[in-house]
Amino acid sequence: xxxxxxxxxxxxxxxxxxxxxxxxxxxxxxxxxxxxxxxxxxxxxxxxxxxxxxxxxxxxxxxxxxxxxxxxxxxxxxxxxxxxxxxxxxxxxxxxxxxxxxxxxxxxxxxxxxxxxxxxxxxxxxxxxxxxxxxxxxxxxxxxxxxxxxxxxxxxxxxxxxxxxxxxxxxxxxxxxxxxxxxxxxxxxxxxxxxxxxxxxxxxxxxxxxxxxxxxxxxxxxxxxxxxxxxxxxxxxxxxxxxxxxxxxxxxxxxxxxxxxxxxxxxxxxxxxxxxxxxxxxxxxxxxxxxxxxxxxxxxxxxxxxxxxxxxxxxxxxxxxxxxxxxxxxxxxxxxxxxxxxxxxxxxxxxxxxxxxxxxxxxxxxxxxxxxxxxxxxxxxxxxxxxxxxxxxxxxxxxxxxxxxxxxxxxxxxxxxxxxxxxxxxxxxxxxxxxxxxxxxxxxxxxxxxxxxxxxxxxxxxxxxxxxxxxxxxxxxxxxxxxxxxxxxxxxxxxxxxxxxxxxxxxxxxxxxxxxxxxxxxxxxxxxxxxxxxxxxxxxxxxxxxxxxxxxxxxxxxxxxxxxxxxxxxxxxxxxxxxxxxxxxxxxxxxxxxxxxxxxxxxxxxxxxxxxxxxxxxxxxxxxxxxxxxxxxxxxxxxxxxxxxxxxxxxxxxxxxxxxxxxxxxxxxxxxxxxxxxxxxxxxxxxxxxxxxxxxxxxxxxxxxxxxxxxxxxxxxxxxxxxxxxxxxxxxxxxxx
Numbered sequence: 001x002x003x004x005x006x007x008x009x010x011x012x013x014x015x016x017x018x019x020x021x022x023x024x025x026x027x028x029x030x031x032x033x034x035x036x037x038x039x040x041x042x043x044x045x046x047x048x049x050x051x052x053x054x055x056x057x058x059x060x061x062x063x064x065x066x067x068x069x070x071x072x073x074x075x076x077x078x079x080x081x082x083x084x085x086x087x088x089x090x091x092x093x094x095x096x097x098x099x100x101x102x103x104x105x106x107x108x109x110x111x112x113x114x115x116x117x118x119x120x121x122x123x124x125x126x127x128x129x130x131x132x133x134x135x136x137x138x139x140x141x142x143x144x145x146x147x148x149x150x151x152x153x154x155x156x157x158x159x160x161x162x163x164x165x166x167x168x169x170x171x172x173x174x175x176x177x178x179x180x181x182x183x184x185x186x187x188x189x190x191x192x193x194x195x196x197x198x199x200x201x202x203x204x205x206x207x208x209x210x211x212x213x214x215x216x217x218x219x220x221x222x223x224x225x226x227x228x229x230x231x232x233x234x235x236x237x238x239x240x241x242x243x244x245x246x247x248x249x250x251x252x253x254x255x256x257x258x259x260x261x262x263x264x265x266x267x268x269x270x271x272x273x274x275x276x277x278x279x280x281x282x283x284x285x286x287x288x289x290x291x292x293x294x295x296x297x298x299x300x301x302x303x304x305x306x307x308x309x310x311x312x313x314x315x316x317x318x319x320x321x322x323x324x325x326x327x328x329x330x331x332x333x334x335x336x337x338x339x340x341x342x343x344x345x346x347x348x349x350x351x352x353x354x355x356x357x358x359x360x361x362x363x364x365x366x367x368x369x370x371x372x373x374x375x376x377x378x379x380x381x382x383x384x385x386x387x388x389x390x391x392x393x394x395x396x397x398x399x400x401x402x403x404x405x406x407x408x409x410x411x412x413x414x415x416x417x418x419x420x421x422x423x424x425x426x427x428x429x430x431x432x433x434x435x436x437x438x439x440x441x442x443x444x445x446x447x448x449x450x451x452x453x454x455x456x457x458x459x460x461x462x463x464x465x466x467x468x469x470x471x472x473x474x475x476x477x478x479x480x481x482x483x484x485x486x487x488x489x490x491x492x493x494x495x496x497x498x499x500x501x502x503x504x505x506x507x508x509x510x511x512x513x514x515x516x517x518x519x520x521x522x523x524x525x526x527x528x529x530x531x532x533x534x535x536x537x538x539x540x541x542x543x544x545x546x547x548x549x550x551x552x553x554x555x556x557x558x559x560x561x562x563x564x565x566x567x568x569x570x571x572x573x574x575x576x577x578x579x580x581x582x583x584x585x586x587x588x589x590x591x592x593x594x595x596x597x598x599x600x601x602x603x604x605x606x607x608x609x610x611x612x613x614x615x616x617x618x619x620x621x622x623x624x625x626x627x628x629x630x631x632x633x634x635x636x637x638x639x640x641x642x643x644x645x646x647x648x649x650x651x652x653x654x655x656x657x658x659x660x661x662x663x664x665x666x667x668x669x670x671x672x673x674x675x676x677x678x679x680x681x682x683x684x685x686x687x688x689x690x691x692x693x694x695x696x697x698x699x700x701x702x703x704x705x706x707x708x709x710x711x712x713x714x715x716x717x718x719x720x721x722x723x724x725x726x727x728x729x730x731x732x733x734x735x736x737x
Contacts, residue, residue, distance in 0.1 A: 071458070071460055071489040071490055071491050071556060072489060072490060072492070073473065073488070073489050074489065075475075075487070075488050076123075076474060076475055076476070076485065076486065076488075077484075077486045078466065078477070078479060078483045078484070078485055079117055079125070079479075079483060079485075079486065080103065080479045080480055080483035080484050081103065081105020081106070081107075081479060081480050082105055082479065083103075083110070083481055084103070084104045084480065084481045084482045085103045085104070085105055085115060085480065085482060085483050085484050086101045086102050086482060086484075087099055087450055087465050087484040087486070088100065088101040088102065088139055088140050088141070088450060088451070089141060089142035089451065090450075090451035090452070090453045090461060090462075090486070091142065091144055091150075091453055092453040092455050092461055095120075096118050096119055096121060097118070097120075097121065097486065097488075098117070098118055098119075098142065098144075098150070099117045099118075099119065099463055099484050099486050100114070100115065100116045100117070100139055100142040101115055101139055101465070102114065102115060102137075102138040102139050103130065105479075105480055106130055106132075109132075111132065111133075111134065111136045111137070112138045113131060113137055114129075114130065114131040114132055114137060114138070114139040114154065115129075115484075116128065116129045116131075116139075116142065116152065116179070116183050117129075117484070118183065119486065121455075123486065123488060127182060127183055128183075129179070129183040129184070129185075131162070131163040131177055131185060131188075132156075132158065132162050132163060132164070133156065133157075133159065133160070133161035133162040134159070134161040134162060135156070135157035135158040135159075136155075136156075136158075137156040137157065137158055137164070137175060138198075139152055140153065140155070140199060140200050141153050141199060142202075143202045143203075143204060145178075145204055148181040149178065149179050149180045149181050150178075151177070151179070151204070151210060152176065152177045152179065153176035153177070153199035153202055154175060154199055155172050155173065155174065155175060155196075155197070155198030156168075156172070156175035156190060157172055157173075163177075163188065164188060164190070166188060166190035167190075169190065169191065169192035169194070169197075169223060170192050170194040170195055170196075170218060170222075171195050172192070172197060172198060173191060173192030174190060174197050174198060174199045174212065174214050174235075174237065175188065175189075175190045175199070176189050176190075176199065176202075176239075176243065178243060189239070189243035191223040191237060192216075192218065192223055192224070193216060193218020193219060193221060193222065193223065193224040194218055194219070195216075195218040195219075196215075196216070196218070196232075197214060197215065197216045197217070197218055197224070197235065198214060198215055199213070200214065200259050200261075200274075201260065201261050201262040201272075203270065205303070208240060208241045209238065209239055209241055210239050211237075211238055211262060211270060211303070212238075212239065213234070213236060213259045213260075213261070213262045213272060214234075214235040214237060214259065215232050215233070215234065215235060215257070216228070216232065216233050216234075216235035223245065223248070224248060224250070225248055227250070228252070229250060229251070229252035229253060229254065229278075229282075229283035229284065230252050230253055230254040230257075230283060231255055231256045232252070232256050232257055232258060233250050233252030233283075234250070234259045234272065234274065235248065235249070235251075235259075236248060236249045236250075236272075251283075251299070251308055252276075252278065252283050253276060253278025253280075253282040253283040253284070253285040254278050254279060254282040254283055255276065255278035255279065255282075256276070256277045256278065257274060257275065257277075257278060257297065258274050258275050258321075259273075259274040260273055260275070260322060260323055260324075260325070261273045261274070261325035262325075263325050263326070263327050265300060265371065266327075266331070266371060269301060269302050270300070270301045271298065271299070271333065272299050272300075273296070273298045273299075273325040273335055274297050274322065275294050275295065275296065275297060275320075275321040275322060276290075276294070276295055277290065277293065278290070280313070284311075285311060285313075288311075288349045288351060289347075290313070291313060291314065291315035291316060291317070291344060291352065291353075292315045292316050292317040292341055292344070294319040294321050295314060295315035295351075296314040296315055296320055296321070296335055296337065296367065297313045297322075298312050298313075298314075298322075298333070298373050299311035299312075299373075310372070310373060311373075312349065312351055312373045312374070312375075313351055314335070314352075314367055315339070315341055315351070315353060316339065316341020316342055316343065316353040316357070317341050317342065318339070318340035318341035318342070318357075319338075319339075319340045319341070319362075320337065320338065320339040320353070320365060321337050321338055322335050322336060322337035323336065323337040323338070323388070323389060323390045323391070324336045324337065324389065324390060324391050324392040324402065325392070326392035326400070328400070329394060329398045330398060331370075331371065332369065332370060332376070333368075333369040333373070334366060334402075335367045336364070336366045336367070336389045336402055337365060337388070337389055337390075338362040338387070338388040338389060338404075339355075339362055339363050339364075339380060340361060340363075341353050341357060342356075342357040343355065343356060346375075350375050351375060353365070354377075354378050355380035356380055357380065357382075358380065358381075358382040358384070358387075358412025358413060358414075359382075359383075359411070359412065360382065360384045360385040360386060360408060360411075360412075362382070362386055362388055363381060363412070364380060364381040364382055364387050364388070364389040364402075364404060365378065365380050366389065366402065366433075377433065379429070379433040381414070381427055381435065382408060382412050382413070382414060383406070383408025383409060383412040383414035384408055384412060385406065385408035385409070385411075386405070386408070386422070387404065387405075387406040387408055388404050388405050388406075389402055389403070389404040390403060390404045390448075390449060390450050390451075391403045391404070391450065391451050391452045393453065393454060394454075395555030396456070396551060396555055397458070397524075397551055400429075401454075401460065402452070403424060403425075403426065403449045403452050404424075404425060405422050405424065405425065405447075405448040405464075406418075406423055406424075407421055407422045407423070413435060414438065415435075415438050416438040418440055418442075419442035419443060419444070419447070419471070419473075420442050420443055420444045420445045420446060420472070422442070422446040422448055423441060423442030423447055424441040424447060424448075424449040424462070424464065425438070425440055425449075441472070441473045441487070442466075442468065442472055442474070443466055443468020443469065443471045443472055443473070443474030444469060444470075444471035444472065444474075445466075445467045445469070445478075446467045446468065447464060447465070447466040447467070447468055447474070447485060448464045448465055449462055449464040450463065450464040451463045451464065457491050457493070457556060457557045457559075458491050458493075458551065458554070458555040458557045459488065459489060459490040459491045460488070460489040461486065461488050461489075462487050462489070463487075465482050465485060466482065466483055466484075466485035467481065467482050467483075491552075491554075491556030491557070491558070493517070493551075493552055493556040493557065494517070494558050495515055495517065495549075495558035495559055496560055497513050497514070497546070497560045497561070497562040498513070498514045499511060499512070499513055499514075499564075500514065501540055502540070502567075502624055502625040503541070503543075503564045503565060503566050503567070503625070504540060504541060504566065504567065505541050505566050505567075505569065505627065506541075506569060506626065506627035506628075507540070507625070507626060507627070508539060508540065508541045509540045510537040510539060510540050511537070511538050511540040511564060512535060512536075513535070513536050513537075513546055513548075513562060514534065514535045515527075515550060515560065516534035516535060517534075517550060517558075520550075520552055522553040523550050523551065523552050524550070524551050525548055525549075525550055526549045526550075527548050528545075528547045529546065538564060542564070543563075543566045544564050545563045546562050546563075546564065547559065548560055548561075567623065567625065567627075569627045569628075569629050570596055570621040570627060570628065570629040571629070572591075572619060572621050572629050572630065573591055573631070574589050574590065574619065574633040575633060576633070577633060578636065579633055579634065579635050579636070580636050580637075580638050581612070581636070581637055581638070582638050585612065586610050586611060586612035587610070587611050587612070587635060588608050588609070588610050589608060589609060589633055589635075590606075590607050590608035590609060590619060591607065591608070592607040593607070593621075595623055595624050596622065596623055597621070597622045598619055598621055599622075600617065600619045601616075601617065601618045601619075611635055612637075612723065612725070613635070613637065613725070614635055614636050614637045615634075615635060616632055616633070616634050616635075617633050617634075617635060618630060618631065619631060619632075642663075642664060643663075643668070643717070643719060644662070644663040644664070645660065645661070645662050645663070645715060645717065645729070646660050646661075646733060647732065647733055647734065648733065648734040648736060649733065649734075649736075650735075650736045650737065651702070651735065658701075659696060659698040659700055659701075660698050660699050660701075660715075660733050661674075661693075661695045661697055661698025662674055662692050662693075662698065662719075664692040664693060664719065666722075667721055667722055668692055668719050668720070668721055668722070669720050670689060670690065670691055670692070670719075671687075671689070671690050671692050671717060671720075672688065672689060672718040672726060673686065673687070673689075673717065673718050674687050674688075674698070674715070674716075675715065675717075676713050676714070676715045676733070677713065677714055677715075678708070678711070678713055679711065679712060679713070684703040685703075687699075701735050707737075708735060709735075710735050710736055710737050711734070712732055712733075712734050712735075713732065713733055713734075713735060714730070714731070715730065715731055715732065715733055716728065716729070716730050
């Protein structure tokens with residue numbers, strides 16, 4: 001525990017220390033210069049648009065005046081325990097945020113442990129995991145893996161103990177942990193030589209496995225297959241998906257090298273960056289001479305042959321160290337860190353420093369390079385104190401976001417005043433590297449930004465560590481000596497697709513989709529149709545789904561999707577095509593739909609009609625899109641009433657069958673007319689408007705007072721029923737004497 005006790009007494013941010021053995025010890029004592037507080041991880045962004053005039057942004061609170069959708073600080077969270085907690089990893093996931101680092105705050109344990117915390121997008125803790133053995137174990141890197149989990153790594157002094165299943169190889173070993181999506185440990189692996197070895201960067205390899213970027217003071221053995229080149233070297237380890245080592249490679253000069261980042265090159269090879277103090281032409285380094293006390297170093301490795309394809313160094317006469325490497329969407333590389341050097345001539349390799357030095361301990365230094373590692377431009381930003389750049393990220397618009405730590409007041413080209421001791425310092429740059437805005441963010445004591453991560457909508461999450469209590473932007477008190485401090489800056493851009501016109505299969509009238517955001521004059525629209533207009537016309541008779549992505553000048557993004565659904569033509573159901581009803585009853589035909597208009601051949605415009613007469617009834621229906629459909633039904637009436645007229649009678653007035661009349665049941669209301677004619681059609685009898693079933697109301701067999709001769713006569717009767725309907729009956733009757 002002696003080592004832990006000494007480290008706890010180290011100052012938060014002392015002045016830069018000289019590299020070498022003493023500096024290595026200082027790094028374990030939380031001294032910030034020359035030891036990356038965090039290694040940068042690739043930001044997962046959603047469908048970058050083409051770069052519109054590059055913006056480079058140093059860190060991240062957008063508090064300058066703007067007209068629309070500027071990301072705003074929505075919350076900050078202080079996370080940790082009663083001792084020292086230091087954030088070195090920050091990831092944004094579809095369902096939350098991962099804040100990871102090292103902690104000495106475990107109850108009853110003064111040694112360092114890995115600490116991984118998952119937050120929701122409101123900053124609430126979902127879960128936290130702590131891993132370590134009985135000695136110091138520190139996390140320097142974490143990446144999301146393709147299986148939905150994570151790979152975390154750093155160094156370990158522990159043997160088999162606690163969560164560590166691997167024995168110690170030497171003094172300090174590389175230690176990695178494979179975690180599932182819930183942060184639960186799946187397996188751990190350790191590698192090392194006899195001295196100090198630690199991991200600083202991780203790349204997942206397409207097709208399986210990982211490349212680990214490490215530093216090593218060790219010669220060959222036990223896991224190291226190549227001897228040391230100098231003091232500390234770059235050490236690359238290739239492993240499979242289960243953590244089995246496939247090969248390792250040592251790269252370095254006769255002096256001191258420290259790796260900081262790994263990144264994919266467009267051709268499938270790997271960029272590696274870090275710092276070097278070795279002489280040029282020694283070990284594996286090319287002939288470019290040392291520039292100063294410490295130089296930026298960038299190399300390119302062929303993964304298949306394991307050969308270093310090229311390497312370049314950049315710097316002035318002082319100490320310069322890169323903390324972040326970013327392959328940008330514009331095809332260029334950006335290497336950023338700290339510089340304590342004044343301008344220096346480029347030399348034959350154009351690897352000098354053109355940017356000014358503003359005094360103090362260090363300035364932000366940002367270098368732009370092509371894919372071959374040749375320097376194109378460089379910029380510096382700082383004041384009279386310490387200004388170290390730690391993270392480079394890129395938002396969905398291709399605008400850079402880089403961030404770091406500063407204790408400078410208003411001086412040099414720093415125009416934003418300090419908060420406490422060390423603060424997050426934020427600077428926005430135009431395409432030519434000119435500052436466009438600056439902002440200092442912090443609490444009342446010391447705060448160091450180490451990581452920046454994007455969400456798909458362009459919102460930002462920043463993380464680092466803090467020794468501050470409540471004050472300025474910090475809303476929660478410090479929990480121990482030093483805590484994780486995570487801040488979220490969220491966009492207010494909202495996209496909504498408004499649809500004008502009705503989609504219909506019956507007519508090819510276009511539908512208008514409008515995603516324009518009022519007041520956002522600089523918004524850029526990208527439809528899945530390829531259109532970049534705010535308003536588009538799409539076919540109204542084809543079902544399809546349309547998505548728009550809207551981005552403003554600050555990189556904020558909003559998305560909306562609309563589905564064009566083609567309504568089926570009107571569905572008209574009148575029942576069976578032939579329908580029988582009983583005479584004297586009625587039938588309701590038609591169905592109600594509030595979106596339809598109706599027109600019947602009866603002249604009705606209601607959804608349903610009541611019918612009681614036989615006939616063909618048809619309706620035409622029109623929906624809201626103007627599509628029509630028709631249907632018809634035939635209605636027949638069944639007459640079930642009894643109508644009876646005798647077919648023979650003997651009008652001899654003997655009291656039997658002396659009349660022929662009409663007889664019915666109770667469904668008949670009256671006889672409208674009853675007429676009888678002879679075989680030549682001459683009318684011999686007629687009686688109108690009488691009640692049926694009265695024999696004496698019929699014909700007595702006479703015509704004009706004289707009995708007719710026997711023979712056959714025809715009759716016709718019109719009957720009116722109780723419901724008002726009428727029917728005509730016909731027949732014949734024979735007169736006998």
